[in-house]
Amino acid sequence: MGIAHYRSRKYSEAEAAFRSAIRYKADYAMAHEYLGRSLDAQDRFDDAFAGYAAAARIDKERTHSRRRMGDHYVRNKQFTEAIREYTAVISARPNDADAHLGLGNAYFNDKKYAEAEPHYLNAIRHDPDWALAHLYLADAYRMLRRYGEAEASYKNVERLSPRDHRAIYWLGMIYLVNGDKMSAQGQYEKLKPINSAQAEKLLEFINRP
Numbered sequence: 001m002g003i004a005h006y007r008s009r010k011y012s013e014a015e016a017a018f019r020s021a022i023r024y025k026a027d028y029a030m031a032h033e034y035l036g037r038s039l040d041a042q043d044r045f046d047d048a049f050a051g052y053a054a055a056a057r058i059d060k061e062r063t064h065s066r067r068r069m070g071d072h073y074v075r076n077k078q079f080t081e082a083i084r085e086y087t088a089v090i091s092a093r094p095n096d097a098d099a100h101l102g103l104g105n106a107y108f109n110d111k112k113y114a115e116a117e118p119h120y121l122n123a124i125r126h127d128p129d130w131a132l133a134h135l136y137l138a139d140a141y142r143m144l145r146r147y148g149e150a151e152a153s154y155k156n157v158e159r160l161s162p163r164d165h166r167a168i169y170w171l172g173m174i175y176l177v178n179g180d181k182m183s184a185q186g187q188y189e190k191l192k193p194i195n196s197a198q199a200e201k202l203l204e205f206i207n208r209p
Helices: 002-007 011-024 029-041 045-058 063-075 079-092 097-109 113-126 131-143 147-160 165-177 181-191 196-206
Strands: none
Touching (some): 002 011, 002 029, 029 045, 029 063, 063 097, 079 097, 097 113, 113 131, 131 147, 147 165, 165 181, 165 196, 181 196
16 A cells, blocks of 8 residues: 555655554565655655665665665765765666766765766766756866866756756856857846846846956
């Protein structure tokens, strides 16, 4: 019943069912993992972490649980622990694009932008049309001041997700860095109907002498 509730997005009912299963069988790794998923869906991230940690302790092959533990560690700026979890997932599942992205995020959020780059590239290699991976790669290039590569990556985001306001804005900013106000103005026009507040921020930079 728990999985049926989860798939129907009845997350509180799913939570109750998985807790009942765990009371019956405490070492039921899948029940712990789905308890974590149900709690995640309710934005109860700390409680979810306990479910994922229990699942991974019982069965180290529960790669979803270990990846979600990594996400939790990144949110809490525990980057060494996050890297450990994502690396374990990638060792078990080398083609896991989510784990590669998570590993990139762990390095990026620790301001290790060069170390983040290859992991974002790996995420894209395994999922070439994943706009978010292209966006994060572009952000890494921007932080490294590799503006030509950042521009190309933000253009990939625009191609894959034309209404992504972050890519539109930062591409406009890169045009300004390169002295191309006309192209930046074009980004402003694209951004205005999508995110007016961010468009006005871009326009302020465009209008600076």
